[in-house]
Amino acid sequence: xxxxxxxxxxxxxxxxxxxxxxxxxxxxxxxxxxxxxxxxxxxxxxxxxxxxxxxxxxxxxxxxxxxxxxxxxxxxxxxxxxxxxxxxxxxxxxxxxxxxxxxxxxxxxxxxxxxxxxxxxxxxxxxxxxxxxxxxxxxxxxxxxxxxxxxxxxxxxxxxxxxxxxxxxxxxxxxxxxxxxxxxxxxxxxxxxxxxxxxxxxxxxxxxxxxxxxxxxxxxxxxxxxxxxxxxxxxxxxxxxxxxxxxxxxxxxxxxxxxxxxxxxxxxxxxxxxxxxxxxxxxxxxxxxxxxxxxxxxxxxxxxxxx
Amino acid sequence: xxxxxxxxxxxxxxxxxxxxxxxxxxxxxxxxxxxxxxxxxxxxxxxxxxxxxxxxxxxxxxxxxxxxxxxxxxxxxxxxxxxxxxxxxxxxxxxxxxxxxxxxxxxxxxxxxxxxxxxxxxxxxxxxxxxxxxxxxxxxxxxxxxxxxxxxxxxxxxxxxxxxxxxxxxxxxxxxxxxxxxxxxxxxxxxxxxxxxxxxxxxxxxxxxxxxxxxxxxxxxxxxxxxxxxxxxxxxxxxxxxxxxxxxxxxxxxxxxxxxxxxxxxxxxxxxxxxxxxxxxxxxxxxxxxxxxxxxxxxxxxxxxxx
Numbered sequence: 001x002x003x004x005x006x007x008x009x010x011x012x013x014x015x016x017x018x019x020x021x022x023x024x025x026x027x028x029x030x031x032x033x034x035x036x037x038x039x040x041x042x043x044x045x046x047x048x049x050x051x052x053x054x055x056x057x058x059x060x061x062x063x064x065x066x067x068x069x070x071x072x073x074x075x076x077x078x079x080x081x082x083x084x085x086x087x088x089x090x091x092x093x094x095x096x097x098x099x100x101x102x103x104x105x106x107x108x109x110x111x112x113x114x115x116x117x118x119x120x121x122x123x124x125x126x127x128x129x130x131x132x133x134x135x136x137x138x139x140x141x142x143x144x145x146x147x148x149x150x151x152x153x154x155x156x157x158x159x160x161x162x163x164x165x166x167x168x169x170x171x172x173x174x175x176x177x178x179x180x181x182x183x184x185x186x187x188x189x190x191x192x193x194x195x196x197x198x199x200x201x202x203x204x205x206x207x208x209x210x211x212x213x214x215x216x217x218x219x220x221x222x223x224x225x226x227x228x229x230x231x232x233x234x235x236x237x238x239x240x241x242x243x244x245x246x247x248x249x250x251x252x253x254x255x256x257x258x259x260x261x262x263x264x265x266x267x268x269x270x271x272x273x274x275x276x277x278x279x280x281x282x283x284x285x286x287x288x289x290x291x292x293x294x295x296x297x298x299x300x301x302x303x304x305x306x307x
Numbered sequence: 308x309x310x311x312x313x314x315x316x317x318x319x320x321x322x323x324x325x326x327x328x329x330x331x332x333x334x335x336x337x338x339x340x341x342x343x344x345x346x347x348x349x350x351x352x353x354x355x356x357x358x359x360x361x362x363x364x365x366x367x368x369x370x371x372x373x374x375x376x377x378x379x380x381x382x383x384x385x386x387x388x389x390x391x392x393x394x395x396x397x398x399x400x401x402x403x404x405x406x407x408x409x410x411x412x413x414x415x416x417x418x419x420x421x422x423x424x425x426x427x428x429x430x431x432x433x434x435x436x437x438x439x440x441x442x443x444x445x446x447x448x449x450x451x452x453x454x455x456x457x458x459x460x461x462x463x464x465x466x467x468x469x470x471x472x473x474x475x476x477x478x479x480x481x482x483x484x485x486x487x488x489x490x491x492x493x494x495x496x497x498x499x500x501x502x503x504x505x506x507x508x509x510x511x512x513x514x515x516x517x518x519x520x521x522x523x524x525x526x527x528x529x530x531x532x533x534x535x536x537x538x539x540x541x542x543x544x545x546x547x548x549x550x551x552x553x554x555x556x557x558x559x560x561x562x563x564x565x566x567x568x569x570x571x572x573x574x575x576x577x578x579x580x581x582x583x584x585x586x587x588x589x590x591x592x593x594x595x596x597x598x599x600x601x602x603x604x605x606x607x608x609x610x611x612x613x614x
Contacts (some may be wrong), residue, residue: 026460029465032457083422088414107395108468114424115390118458122429123452131441138437144429150339150423158336161415251509
């Protein structure tokens, strides 16, 4: 894996903080406590936290704030996975190579655990912004509210779940991905820049990069759903077709979806070049390399299945 | 109903703001939009918003902040009802004299609508505190996080739902009510005082009053569950016994539960007297009168059933 020693250490540090930043008191109800402990024991890839921490570094945000923000964003993401996996949503069986929390600790405890992560996440993000210039705080918290609100990730998720049921409204997998997936990448790239007082142009370029990367990420996820087996992704595969969910690889075909990923990578490279002119954004190249690596693995998988 | 003209106007104003403070964009997915519209069309008693607005007034909080806080708290409360009513929790059929949102718009849309209200609520409370002294902001938002977190309302709800399943831990209905019900009354009374810069003694007395009132409120709710028919409460009755949920009236008997309400009213009267010595708290007497009125109605109901 093409990951530097510095990034590896940062990832380990963030994983530790992910596991420790949720106060679990002694009086916790056992089902709720169990759901939280199991969830915190599987931090996942931490890609959103890593991105947020790296952007924060580039924009001169002090480390304590940067990590509060990074863990807060990761908790929002984790909560969204707990909800997504519920029987009334994706009805998934496994996540991060372990049984889903609701299958072990029950649905009510899982819903309450997700709400606990959300409550903590708002607290962490608020602390990351506390005491900064008031205009910066307003800009960052307004942006957060829009991305996480009914015009952002919640609408994306609702369009995803009701895909094929809303006949009067044609929505494309890409429109849905804009809400469902891109929103959390956007807060990961844009919020740390805002907290660092980055200029409007930098914020705009990072927002654009988040959209290109977010759509590429979702397209790769759609390709994985079509091409991979369960052992490789750690979650239940081929669910999109089964559940009539939007999937770009199903909608436009596997080859066209690969082409879409490459197109999005070209657009993001262009944006990174513009950013590069103004500051210290070297780490973005590593993320790019990671995308290309995943694309290459998927291409191999496709070739293996075709042969 | 013993309610002054001023309070009636304030309640109507808050109900209007409740219906309008949630931005519903044109692109909203129809199930999610429907769940939100139906929910916002039934503001309920607004008792938490009224309390918060009145305490804010007494503590000199400017009106715009006071109402943002009041509506934010009411959205947290509404979201908790949407979750409580889900099939995996109380599996309720009606709420506020209308079918539950999940029975009309489905579970996924209802969960997402509740998350939308929660996201908006954090935004409103944050705005109510924005620009105030940093120490005040920290105090208020820390208090909010504890009350709404896994040590507060979420643990109360989990203890409630798993009552009778946790054999190694004896919990009483009162302990559970402390988390489940008291937390939201606490933020209604304490947060506006904090935002108004009230002294430690006032904050402490309001916190205590919230506990006494919260427990009295839950005990009356338990009595209603046992004594009332569906037409009177607007929600599904006698569910506690059916679902093995903690209910003080079931645990200690109807007469002892009435005595408990009176005892809590005496404790709260005592606290109100101490508060009265230091400021303008006349409205607390009206809330007290409302409690007594509800208790009297329940006593009549009990007598009617006994005869």
